[in-house]
Amino acid sequence: MAANEQGARSQYSIECNRLTRKFGSFTAVDNLSLRVRKGELFGFLGPNGAGKTTTINMLTTLIHPTSGSAKVAGFDLATDAAMVRSRIGVVPQSFSLFEELTPIENLWYLGELYEMKKELVAQRTEELLKIVTLYDKKDVQSGTFSGGMKQRLSVAAGLMHQPEILFMDEPTTGLDPQSRIALCELTQRLNQTGITVIYTTHDMDEADKICQRIAIMDHGKLAALGTSAELKSLQGHSHKIRVEFDRLNEQMVDELKKLVGAVSATVDGKSVELRVKRLKPNMVRALSEFADRKSVSVGDLKISEPTLEEVFIGLTKKELRD
Ligand SMILES: Nc1ncnc2c1ncn2[C@@H]1O[C@H](COP(=O)(O)OP(=O)(O)OP(=O)(O)O)[C@@H](O)[C@H]1O
Ligand SMILES: [Mg+2]
Structure with a gap:
């Protein structure tokens, strides 16, 4: 050839x-x-x-x-x-x-x-x-x-x-x-x-x-x-839901995990970060109904996708620029 x-x-x-x-x-x-x-x-x-x-x-x-x-x-x-x-x-x-x-x-x-x-x-x-x-x-x-x-x-x-x-x-x-x-x-x-x-x-x-x-x-x-x-997708979750309440306890975190189908959760004071594989429809309404049932109020609510930066840090254990 x-x-x-x-x-x-x-x-x-x-x-x-x-x-x-x-x-x-x-x-x-x-x-x-x-x-x-x-x-x-x-x-x-x-x-x-x-x-x-x-x-x-x-x-x-x-x-x-x-x-x-x-x-x-x-x-x-x-x-x-x-x-x-x-x-x-x-x-x-x-x-x-x-x-x-x-x-x-x-x-x-x-x-x-x-x-x-x-x-x-x-x-x-x-x-x-x-x-x-x-x-x-x-x-x-x-x-x-x-x-x-x-x-x-x-x-x-x-x-x-x-x-x-x-x-x-x-x-x-x-x-x-x-x-x-x-x-x-x-x-x-x-x-x-x-x-x-x-x-x-x-x-x-x-x-x-x-x-x-x-x-x-x-x-x-x-x-x-x-x-x-x-x-x-290597991160194992498609979205992170970070929600802040005026009161938060272990039992609430367990219930929240089930409610949104989270694969993991991290608590930070009165905020919890829930990682889900798939975002369910009506997630926001479900959270607000949950808050009503528990007589707590919802503060900040943020839904985000994993960033390439997180993937990168996960794989290399370092930031790109130190
Ligand atoms: N001519 C060379 N002689 C000796 N070591 C070298 C030489 N060229 C590169 N290296 C080493 O090889 C490694 C890879 O370097 P390289 O320049 O390919 O990295 P890079 O990913 O392009 O980094 P940067 O983001 O800083 O540009 C570094 O540890 C560098 O010090
Ligand atoms: Mg280079």
Whole structure:
């Protein structure tokens, strides 16, 4: 089979098989096996030092695996690195373009590096600067840009040679909330055009919002992988009901657990947190009738779903940023 055909045939953008990278005796990525489907917006979540960048560096052919193998865009890292490189774009963790050049000059430089035809460079440059909303800044020195503008320019640079997979390593870290939202929206729009996106982030709400599936890494290993809903279901409950009364005793807690079908309950002063697998209809009315029967009054009542943050802390026993 010709190499080109081989790449096109795979239904996966990435297939890692026991991918491992050691630095001396330290194992930064430990037997990582996972598959990313074509067209996915796939998130890598993990605390500092989990091995996210090391994984990306291997998948983008910057460093060699110590053992294990991986295919990217259907091509083996070990035997077809050039084919892999021709099909991927990278937005690195820190700005790596020329600060003294303008966006136009930076993109032309890349076009020449990739040996693209002049007409194509001109067309891509204009198209991409419009997509990342930097067209009106095309002749301004990149060094004067804000963090968000630099990241958008990095995205344009990563897309210059029309890659089918875009790797983005913590693209929103250090950005203000508005630039963050703009970059997330841009990422989603790009993904909707069919580009597979590998997205690492520390921001769990962001991963929750934009990623179709998420891999949680810790100590170089895969701790969990799934959609946000699948990961949240690992918590064993679908909702938490936190309700405060003016009086609360053990018997009331037992009755409340039965009333709402809770799998567990935690008491905190006059509040109780009940965790249920499924939210019953008319839960609020049932609680208020319960309060009437017991002649107590209900204070605060809050119903919430588990967050990715809770799942993450449950799995890794640590916060993302300490
Ligand atoms: N070139 C290297 N030499 C030695 N150790 C390294 C090297 N590169 C990474 N490491 C170590 O490997 C581990 C994983 O690092 P990596 O940069 O992949 O983590 P990360 O998940 O990207 O973290 P962050 O969220 O901080 O970017 C860390 O303990 C790091 O110190
Ligand atoms: Mg990193």
